[in-house]
Amino acid sequence: MPRLRDPLFATDCTVTFDGHAVPARSGESVASALLAAGRLVVSRSAKYHRPRGPFCLSGSCGSCLVRIDGEPNRRACRTACRDGLRVETQNAWPDAAHDLLGIIDPLTPHGLDVHHMFTRPLPVNRALVAFTRRLAGFGRMPDRAAPRGPAPSVESFDALVLGAGPAGLAAAGTLADAGLRVLLAERDTLPGGRLRTRLEPDAAPAGWPADVLRAVTAAGGEVALSTTATGLWRDGGSPVCLLVGETPERTRLVRAARIVACTGGNARPPTFEGNDLPGIHSGRALALALAEHGVLPGRRVAVLGAGPEASALAARFAAAGLDATQVAGPVAAARGRGRVRSLRLPDGTDLPCDAVAQGEPPAPAPDLLRALGVGVDWDPAIEALAPRVAADGTTSVPGLFAAGEVARPGSAAEARAWGRRAGEAARG
Amino acid sequence: MGKTILCACEDVTLSEVRRAFVLGHRDLESVKRYTGFGTGPCQGKSCLNAVVQELLRLGATPAEIAPFTPRPPIQPVNFGTLAALDPEALPLDEGVPLPVRPPPPRPGPSGPLPERADVVIVGGGILGLALAHQLTMRGVRDVVVLERSYLNAGASGRNGGGVRAQWSTPTMVRLGLRSLQLLGAFAGETGVNGWFRRGGYLFLAPDGSQVKRLERNQAVQRAQGMRTRILSAAEACAVVPELDRSRFVAASWNPDDGVVFPWPFLWGYAAAAESRGATVRTFTPVTGLDVRDGLVRAVETPAGRIRCDTVVNACGAWSPEVARFAGVTLPNRPTRHEILVSGPLKPWLGPLVSVLGTGLYFSQSQRGEIVGGMGDPTEPAGVSHGSTLRFLARFSRTLTDYVPATAGLSVLRQWAGNYDVTPDNNPILGAAGPGNFLQLNGFVGHGFMMAPAVTELMADWMTGREKDEIFDRFTLDRFERGTAVREDFIIG
Numbered sequence: 001m002p003r004l005r006d007p008l009f010a011t012d013c014t015v016t017f018d019g020h021a022v023p024a025r026s027g028e029s030v031a032s033a034l035l036a037a038g039r040l041v042v043s044r045s046a047k048y049h050r051p052r053g054p055f056c057l058s059g060s061c062g063s064c065l066v067r068i069d070g071e072p073n074r075r076a077c078r079t080a081c082r083d084g085l086r087v088e089t090q091n092a093w094p095d096a097a098h099d100l101l102g103i104i105d106p107l108t109p110h111g112l113d114v115h116h117m118f119t120r121p122l123p124v125n126r127a128l129v130a131f132t133r134r135l136a137g138f139g140r141m142p143d144r145a146a147p148r149g150p151a152p153s154v155e156s157f158d159a160l161v162l163g164a165g166p167a168g169l170a171a172a173g174t175l176a177d178a179g180l181r182v183l184l185a186e187r188d189t190l191p192g193g194r195l196r197t198r199l200e201p202d203a204a205p206a207g208w209p210a211d212v213l214r215a216v217t218a219a220g221g222e223v224a225l226s227t228t229a230t231g232l233w234r235d236g237g238s239p240v241c242l243l244v245g246e247t248p249e250r251t252r253l254v255r256a257a258r259i260v261a262c263t264g265g266n267a268r269p270p271t272f273e274g275n276d277l278p279g280i281h282s283g284r285a286l287a288l289a290l291a292e293h294g295v296l297p298g299r300r301v302a303v304l305g306a307g308p309e310a311s312a313l314a315a316r317f318a319a320a321g322l323d324a325t326q327v328a329g330p331v332a333a334a335r336g337r338g339r340v341r342s343l344r345l346p347d348g349t350d351l352p353c354d355a356v357a358q359g360e361p362p363a364p365a366p367d368l369l370r371a372l373g374v375g376v377d378w379d380p381a382i383e384a385l386a387p388r389v390a391a392d393g394t395t396s397v398p399g400l401f402a403a404g405e406v407a408r409p410g411s412a413a414e415a416r417a418w419g420r421r422a423g424e425a426a427r428g
Numbered sequence: 429m430g431k432t433i434l435c436a437c438e439d440v441t442l443s444e445v446r447r448a449f450v451l452g453h454r455d456l457e458s459v460k461r462y463t464g465f466g467t468g469p470c471q472g473k474s475c476l477n478a479v480v481q482e483l484l485r486l487g488a489t490p491a492e493i494a495p496f497t498p499r500p501p502i503q504p505v506n507f508g509t510l511a512a513l514d515p516e517a518l519p520l521d522e523g524v525p526l527p528v529r530p531p532p533p534r535p536g537p538s539g540p541l542p543e544r545a546d547v548v549i550v551g552g553g554i555l556g557l558a559l560a561h562q563l564t565m566r567g568v569r570d571v572v573v574l575e576r577s578y579l580n581a582g583a584s585g586r587n588g589g590g591v592r593a594q595w596s597t598p599t600m601v602r603l604g605l606r607s608l609q610l611l612g613a614f615a616g617e618t619g620v621n622g623w624f625r626r627g628g629y630l631f632l633a634p635d636g637s638q639v640k641r642l643e644r645n646q647a648v649q650r651a652q653g654m655r656t657r658i659l660s661a662a663e664a665c666a667v668v669p670e671l672d673r674s675r676f677v678a679a680s681w682n683p684d685d686g687v688v689f690p691w692p693f694l695w696g697y698a699a700a701a702e703s704r705g706a707t708v709r710t711f712t713p714v715t716g717l718d719v720r721d722g723l724v725r726a727v728e729t730p731a732g733r734i735r736c737d738t739v740v741n742a743c744g745a746w747s748p749e750v751a752r753f754a755g756v757t758l759p760n761r762p763t764r765h766e767i768l769v770s771g772p773l774k775p776w777l778g779p780l781v782s783v784l785g786t787g788l789y790f791s792q793s794q795r796g797e798i799v800g801g802m803g804d805p806t807e808p809a810g811v812s813h814g815s816t817l818r819f820l821a822r823f824s825r826t827l828t829d830y831v832p833a834t835a836g837l838s839v840l841r842q843w844a845g846n847y848d849v850t851p852d853n854n855p856i857l858g859a860a861g862p863g864n865f866l867q868l869n870g871f872v873g874h875g876f877m878m879a880p881a882v883t884e885l886m887a888d889w890m891t892g893r894e895k896d897e898i899f900d901r902f903t904l905d906r907f908e909r910g911t912a913v914r915e916d917f918i919i920g
Contacts, residue, residue: 022785042817046468046772046795047439048431055436055474059503062437062469063770071836073469073504073771087786110442115692120616129625137774137796141670148828149512176733231501233817234526235518242817244509251509253517259495266473269436271481276433363477370498378484378493384477385495396529397752 002036002296004320009294010243013083016093028293029187031057031064031077034087040075040278040339042066044092047107048113051096052337053278056267057285059187059228060162060365061278063312065138066090070238077285078228080189080246090139097338101135111191149248157183159219159426160231162368163213165193166203166412167404167419168262171393172221173212174423175258183212183254184219187228190410193264194405194412197287199227199312203412212239224250229263232371239372239399258399260428261355261369262419265405268384272305279340283322283357290320300354302327308411310359317357325351326359357406363411368406371399382409401426407414429499432484435475445482455492455535458578459483461585461691468497469504469771471841471865476694487524487890491533498525498813499841508835510824518821519539520806523766523814523844528690532801534577537712537731544735545707546570547766547890549742550714550750553584554879555868556742557697560706561618562887563606569705574727576713576746578692583744584876586845588767588799590780590791591652591877592629592685595916596645599898600758601652603881610880611688611732622688623794628779630659630667632676632830638784641681645917649682656682668781670831676783686789690876697818715752717865724754724862737889738864745811745846745857747869756861759907760870761809762848766819770834772796782919788826789919798837802826803919809849847873852912855882858903866890872918875893 003009005041011023015030017039024033029355031309034042040053041337047069054064064076076087089096116264118128161172164186172184190196213223234240241254267282269275283303289295299322303314306328317324324426331342334356343348366387374395379386387406389395403422404415432442440463453462456479464480466472481494546568549556552575560571581583591611593604615623633639642658649656657680664679665671698708709731716728717739726741743750745762773796780791802823820842828835850856851871856870859914868886870880885896906912 022452045433045436045439050431050433050439052436060470063475065469073838074772105431111431111444113447117622119619119621122613122616125615125621128621132623133625133775133794134622134796136772137556138772140774141776142833145828145832146508146833146835148508150513151514151517154517228503230503230505231524231817233518233521233524233815235521235523236816237519237521240518240817242505242513244503244505248509248512251512253513259779269433269474271432271434271442271478273430273432277434312508364517365473367471367473367502370528371500371502371524371526373528375528375530375532376495379488380482383481385480390699391780395525427895 002038003298004294009169015081015085015087015110018088018089023105025084025293027080027204029105030068030079030081030085030087031067032289032293032295033081034076035289035297037294041096043090043096044099044102045303048100048108050105052274052280055269055280056282057268057289058282060266061269064279067139070143072142107361113236123226133345150259150418152252154240154253154255157181157254157256160254161260161262163193163262164191164262165210165262166195166266166416167261167422168193169209169212169418170416171262171423171426172216174220174420175427176215176221178427179219180221182216184216184221184227184249185227187226189226191225194284197284197292197363198291199287199316200412204416222326228382229368232368233378234261246312255300258401260393260426261402261406261424262404263365263368263406266365268358268360268363270358271282275334276338277334277336278338279336279354279376280334280356281358283309283359286357287313290316290338296322297357298353299323300353301355301357302351302353303357303359304331305359307359309361313357313359314366327351361407364408365406368411369395369400374400391421392425393418394425432711434478435465435468437470438464438839440465442482446486449483449486452538454488455578456483456494457496457581458481460496461571463582469840470497471499475483489535491535492504492530494503496603499843500524501839503885504838506836506838507824507828510820511828511835511890513821515818515821515825518542518816518818520804520810520818521814521816523816528734538710541706541709541729541734542572545572546736547738547740548734548736549573549740550727551575551742551744552579552708552710553582553742556740556878557694558702558709558879558883559740559742559868559886560695560701560708562883563700563890565706566887566891568726568891570707571701573706573708573711574712574729575708578710579698580691583845584694586767587844587876588789588791589688589690589793589800591688591791592630592682594629594631594649594656594682594685595682598648598652598916599901600915601649601654603621603878604885606881607654607877608684608686610884614671614693614696616777618696618700620692620699622692622696623688625794626684627764627791628681628683630664630779630781631665631783632678632783633678634676634783636677639678641784642678643666646680649865654682655684656680666779667779670776670833672830672832673817682894685780688793712754714750719754722862723864724853738866741867742868744848744869744875747848751860754861754865756865758774758856758904759851760856762811762842762846763807763809763849764812765803765873766815766842767799767801768820768823770798770837771840773837783826783830786826787919788823790827797840798834800827800912808830811846814845815844843845848875851907853915853918856904858899860904
């Protein structure tokens, strides 16, 4: 039962995974299609050859790298399915599910001290260097050279809003309502961010994202979907953002007097023994795959966390007919071979499960802001480094604003309100 | 099972982080380098908080958990995408990240300072630490190395790891050959892996004038017993099949040059020197030199002063600053040099490849990444660690011109270090100003590869053994005497 039996979620294309046909829905991510097909392992890890599969499904971890149409190290979660797309596993032989070098992991229960192993005698050390070089690396070189695209010109907008989740939409809407020309860039194919998970149905009316997009374009601005902000630099003396779209023609360099970063947080992997087993995912990403593509992560889902998000996730999975258990306390270990089969609790009991949803909220993602000089502090309350962003969305850098989970965890409704305040502050 | 993975990209376990901390790698920048956490495809997005949490549990101070410097880009970008950017539309800038105001706290010194020492080495880069190692091997154990930041914070931890003997003068060829030998012996000598690999150096000549240059060098190199050959474009493509052979006319190839992974060399030299009695202090900047009667009597730091017999200035780009404390003016000009890595790939590139006339060089690291840099002729003098989009555009254009298949690879991380540039591209050695103030700087982007050979000779000289001619040839007063001869085979 990989997907909900609903014509709404019918597959309409086929991608190949190491030559095996995987039914998929056009536009859903490769990671989502693989999850629905029960193919959780896409590679083996760098050192110990542990099984690796999608964790965050949102571009913040590095666990779903695959070869796509002959290009190495592509994120399965950031690539949209289309008919005939060729997906291949990496760093495994004969394949990721049955990798022979997987033996390294059980043979090294205490890890490998790479700095001090086999340093002498010289012939042994030389053999080590040659051998580890062959083991190292991930993808293979691309099959062919892609032609160089046209040089993008540097575009100017009154405001650049990065991210079309609740915070970004609110900020963009506020700026557009003030008559400013806004570029709203969203890396996903659809606007809405976490609103799309429908975990907080009351955070915004259903038609709100579309209303904001209309307002942005009506004010002379533009909405760029499937467009990733790859960083902020300062070449030429003022911030410049490199936005990369799906095709070379959609790559753009943008300067704006106001930049509002609402790019959301980074999913947090749990930290217990076996925490990297395939089948352990960001709960929010699972909720999105369920809401939009009917993907069921498993039959028995353990949801980690004590907060409202974990409860909402457990309720959502239960409503989809799954056996969902919320684990509010600590976990000792995840067990399973190749995929999670149970959680060992501190009292020694085992909770059988075939999927684990991380229900702790994402951590702030300060890197974009730090590029321009925003400071960060360790916040013990959220056990994360958080950028210094004020309640009105301002930062220590003039012209740079932020709101929502990029800066601090909170509900979607709070992110939306924060985005509005940041938009007002940016509007001036 | 049994492992708790804190960094899934690089497979760094909880116990590896604990081990690093116990070994003294306490601050986040050091833990990152020692364990490799945060250096993979996600660039620390998933793992940074978990590592900080663990370090706090282990007793790290707030200053020690100041997060490591963010490196652009924040999402991987293809070389092909970056190659489309017009570098001329991106005027050179100080780059990002911009400094945080107020600056984050810095960790304190790693221990109390001795009151006196025979030798104080200012600068805990490869040169200073290798010299400490060589001195202690010769029985001079009362050596203190002072490093202003963590080990590997300067150019020694920021370079591409190339080591070559393909130089244009007999002196440099001799030093390069000796360094290759010593770097090869490093793991056995110190018990720390440096991942030295003789993959060769391939210099590509895009035009006839560059070929002449290579031929002149080849004659010098073969006279010293090197196997350097001039290859046709077709022969060069047999070494690296991915090269676009229409872009160059010939190449110079020495299969015995190599690459290393730079970071462990500093740990290894530091540990070896300390095991024989030397003291290495990180996060201890030098704030003054006490000069009286023509000698440096003591070195001053915020953690106290150290009386000493000899002071060595091995601060790379910061050497002029330290020399000024002794009233010495060095002609060195620090110049930013940018560099990047791609995502990890299975081995495909044996040698380090450099394209003459462009400043481009690239190799494949032990972990499989393409590591490469490219000098920018418009770069002004001054210490700077900022990263620019202009560099990404220039590097990617030239790389994809010469290796078209790289268009489909992505850049994971970019950073910058500083070349310590002298007027004739040769180092500054020997005493300058006070008679006991020795210089070991001005290595113009090849300090790492020269360090083993030069410090071996310097330790011989300092301990009353043979004085190599380099300590007469490369003195500061060569510029006044008019005996400076320019080295023209600098890359990057």
